[in-house]
Amino acid sequence: MPFTDIAVALQISFTYFTIIYLTGLGGLFSERSGIVNIGLEGLMIIGTVTGAFGARFFTDTLELGLPWGPILGLLFGALCGAIFAGVHAVATISFRVDHIVSGVVINLVAVGLARFLSYAFFNGQSTQSDPGGPHLDRLDIPLLSSIPGGIDRAFQSLSPMVLVAAFMVVPVWYALNRLRWGLRLRSCGENPEATRSLGVSVPLYRYQGVLLSGAFAGLSGAFLASEVIGNWREGQTLGLGFIALAALILSNWNPIRLMFFAWLFGFAVAIPLRLNDAPIISALPPQFIRMIPYVVTIVAIAGFVGRVRPPAAAGKAYEGGGGV
Amino acid sequence: MATDGVAAPTAVRSRPAWIEGLVGQLLALLASLGIAVLAGSLLIVAYGENPLDVYSSILEASMGSADGIGYVLAIATPLIFAALAVAVCFKGGLFNIGVEGQYLVAMVTAAWAEIELGFLPGPILVVVVLLAAMLGGMIWAAVPGILKVKTGAHEVVTTIMMNGIAVSLVAWAINFPLKFSNAPAGQNVDLRTDQFPDNGLVGDIGQYFDVTPGAHLSWLLFLAIAAAIIVWFLIRRTRLGFEARAVGASPGSARAGGVSIGGTQLRLFLISGALAGLVGMQQILADRGHLPQNYIVALGFTGIAVAFLGQNNAIGIIFAAILWGVLSRGEVALQIQSEVPREFIIILQGILILSVVITYQIAKRRLAARQLQRAGAAGELEDSAGPDDDAGPRGPEMKGREAFEAAEGSGT
Numbered sequence: 198m199p200f201t202d203i204a205v206a207l208q209i210s211f212t213y214f215t216i217i218y219l220t221g222l223g224g225l226f227s228e229r230s231g232i233v234n235i236g237l238e239g240l241m242i243i244g245t246v247t248g249a250f251g252a253r254f255f256t257d258t259l260e261l262g263l264p265w266g267p268i269l270g271l272l273f274g275a276l277c278g279a280i281f282a283g284v285h286a287v288a289t290i291s292f293r294v295d296h297i298v299s300g301v302v303i304n305l306v307a308v309g310l311a312r313f314l315s316y317a318f319f320n321g322q323s324t325q326s327d328p329g330g331p332h333l334d335r336l337d338i339p340l341l342s343s344i345p346g347g348i349d350r351a352f353q354s355l356s357p358m359v360l361v362a363a364f365m366v367v368p369v370w371y372a373l374n375r376l377r378w379g380l381r382l383r384s385c386g387e388n389p390e391a392t393r394s395l396g397v398s399v400p401l402y403r404y405q406g407v408l409l410s411g412a413f414a415g416l417s418g419a420f421l422a423s424e425v426i427g428n429w430r431e432g433q434t435l436g437l438g439f440i441a442l443a444a445l446i447l448s449n450w451n452p453i454r455l456m457f458f459a460w461l462f463g464f465a466v467a468i469p470l471r472l473n474d475a476p477i478i479s480a481l482p483p484q485f486i487r488m489i490p491y492v493v494t495i496v497a498i499a500g501f502v503g504r505v506r507p508p509a510a511a512g513k514a515y516e517g518g519g520g521v
Numbered sequence: 522m523a524t525d526g527v528a529a530p531t532a533v534r535s536r537p538a539w540i541e542g543l544v545g546q547l548l549a550l551l552a553s554l555g556i557a558v559l560a561g562s563l564l565i566v567a568y569g570e571n572p573l574d575v576y577s578s579i580l581e582a583s584m585g586s587a588d589g590i591g592y593v594l595a596i597a598t599p600l601i602f603a604a605l606a607v608a609v610c611f612k613g614g615l616f617n618i619g620v621e622g623q624y625l626v627a628m629v630t631a632a633w634a635e636i637e638l639g640f641l642p643g644p645i646l647v648v649v650v651l652l653a654a655m656l657g658g659m660i661w662a663a664v665p666g667i668l669k670v671k672t673g674a675h676e677v678v679t680t681i682m683m684n685g686i687a688v689s690l691v692a693w694a695i696n697f698p699l700k701f702s703n704a705p706a707g708q709n710v711d712l713r714t715d716q717f718p719d720n721g722l723v724g725d726i727g728q729y730f731d732v733t734p735g736a737h738l739s740w741l742l743f744l745a746i747a748a749a750i751i752v753w754f755l756i757r758r759t760r761l762g763f764e765a766r767a768v769g770a771s772p773g774s775a776r777a778g779g780v781s782i783g784g785t786q787l788r789l790f791l792i793s794g795a796l797a798g799l800v801g802m803q804q805i806l807a808d809r810g811h812l813p814q815n816y817i818v819a820l821g822f823t824g825i826a827v828a829f830l831g832q833n834n835a836i837g838i839i840f841a842a843i844l845w846g847v848l849s850r851g852e853v854a855l856q857i858q859s860e861v862p863r864e865f866i867i868i869l870q871g872i873l874i875l876s877v878v879i880t881y882q883i884a885k886r887r888l889a890a891r892q893l894q895r896a897g898a899a900g901e902l903e904d905s906a907g908p909d910d911d912a913g914p915r916g917p918e919m920k921g922r923e924a925f926e927a928a929e930g931s932g933t
Contacts, residue, residue: 292883302878313867
């Protein structure tokens with residue numbers, strides 16, 4: 198098997214790492230604040246359709262060109278993701294709807310809303326936009342992309358967003374572990390009563406957590422549609438939002454460990470795309486490899502290997518203040 | 522809440538809790554229907570059309586003719602199964618969002634039975650295929666059920682993951698073991714199974730009601746309604762149903778009352794899986810006659826929406842599924858004669874389900890608060906309550922039942 202195949206598979210895995218990691222970070226902010234968010238897939242879907250539209254709109258219609266058009270497109274996807282996450286926030290925090298119920302509804306409504314938006318955005322095409330949308334210039338990572346022997350291929354022509362996602366761990370870790378804001382956010386997810394007794398508004402932090410989750414998932418969706426695929430297509434998220442949820446659970450809601458699992462599952466997605474001829478893998482149907490992230494998560498959640506511990510108050514309705 | 526017949530001077534009024542609950546649910550449902558219709562009207566006006574015209578054309582397309590009603594009922598059939606599967610688990614405090622995966626796997630086991638056992642005579646084959654489907658759904662539901670009982674793994678996470686596995690499993694099945702062996706000319710690109718034998722298909726009942734065969738209205742509809750009645754009976758009138766509701770309302774008291782929580786939950790998961798197994802049958806046995814690659818997805822998730830809409834009541838679910846079908850069928854009207862895009866229907870359904878979830882939550886909280894308040898008031902008014910109020914015509918055990926239902930209403 199040629200070495201370049203592994204390199205290309207690695208390169209693809211970096212792209213999927215970006216999608217899974219950004220969405221996973223979204224889930225992290227929400228669940229750390231105490232709101233379970235299984236609507237990540239739906240938030241991503243909104244990100245894909247609005248991101249694809251935003252990239253075209255800012256680049257072509259407003260003639261901003263590169264790189265500002267695609268960048269604003271990505272941010273537009275993030276903004277729309279956050280707005281849509283507002284529905285989850287209002288339902289779970291203000292109306293105290295069960296978090297799972299609301300998350301299911303978010304996923305369900307997102308599919309329809311995406312079609313509706315697509316119809317409005319793309320001249321009546323409700324399931325896809327024209328291919329070949331604008332995207333950021335690909336870049337080669339310095340040093341790594343000049344390693345001899347074929348492995349250099351893995352670090353060439355990557356979207357700049359891959360680097361953004363990889364370095365996102367620094368501000369996220371810092372915010373959650375060193376900033377007063379992050380500590381308060383986390384304490385809302387662990388013990389809201391105690392947090393409230395310190396004079397912190399739990400609903401306020403939870404709103405921020407959920408809106409952030411929408412922004413990250415939306416950004417991830419926008420990246421998928423405009424940077425990776427080049428257009429919007431119905432169903433292009435392919436359950437990656439759920440894979441992100443799986444990575445989040447396995448990471449124990451930790452942004453650094455999440456990097457590893459996001460990359461691992463990204464690689465699992467990349468294998469059937471590129472490494473079909475490799476030994477062992479060629480004997481397995483590609484569909485079995487796609488099951489890996491889910492099987493690993495079930496094994497872990499059942500406690501067969503290690504223990505995962507969600508934020509203590511995640512998923513529980515909080516009665517203190519800010520409600521109807 | 523032994524407050525029947527209390528002559529309360531203030532806000533405390535005498536109504537049995539179950540009536541109050543029902544009224545609350547109905548009000549919540551009506552309110553959310555109102556919100557959806559109103560929000561939809563705004564959207565229609567934004568498109569420059571008359572809301573009354575659009576709504577009446579939607580109703581005309583879905584309810585105005587035998588064909589329309591046939592289509593509506595055919596859309597409702599799988600949704601009834603899916604929503605029942607969700608509701609059964611919900612009664613026991615379990616959230617089965619794995620109906621999606623369970624029916625996908627069931628379609629594979631059913632297709633396998635069709636192809637391998639095609640030599641069986643007609644009705645027997647259909648029964649065997651339906652059993653195979655139920656078994657497939659049960660197997661897929663048993664995994665999260667057993668993990669929940671044995672390891673405490675949260676069923677929401679495990680069922681989400683089982684859904685992911687099921688999607689790949691179906692793809693594998695139609696790519697490998699069940700891949701069609703004699704492709705009809707010109708269909709080489711499609712991935713699907715072989716066509717099922719004719720004697721393994723479910724008969725069309727549309728012909729008896731002047732409904733076009735295009736609607737694919739099948740007697741699976743009657744099976745769905747029968748399933749709803751069975752589920753209603755199971756939940757309301759059997760020991761398992763009582764235990765399920767006890768576990769759902771308060772696991773602690775249920776355990777203290779001698780109910781095996783794990784056993785109840787596992788049984789609920791298996792029943793739910795069997796119902797979920799029947800979701801895909803309308804599609805493959807009545808409509809297509811084979812398992813295609815582009816099967817309608819998200820029936821399981823839509824089933825969750827229908828279950829909310831029917832407030833997890835087996836009979837309510839039938840009507841909710843029909844309402845969903847009416848809206849879905851309304852697409853046709855928009856497609857033909859309106860500026861409003863057909864995607865409007867999905868938005869309408871989305872708004873409806875969002876407002877149902879929220880208004881139901883509000884109603885539940887109001888009800889709980891009122892019961893709490895009344896319980897307090899009853900304490901104060903204990904002296905004024907006559908002796909015959911306590912042992913009224915409903916009898917003491919009905920009182921216990923009411924209290925239980927009140928707890929159930931505020932519990933989930």
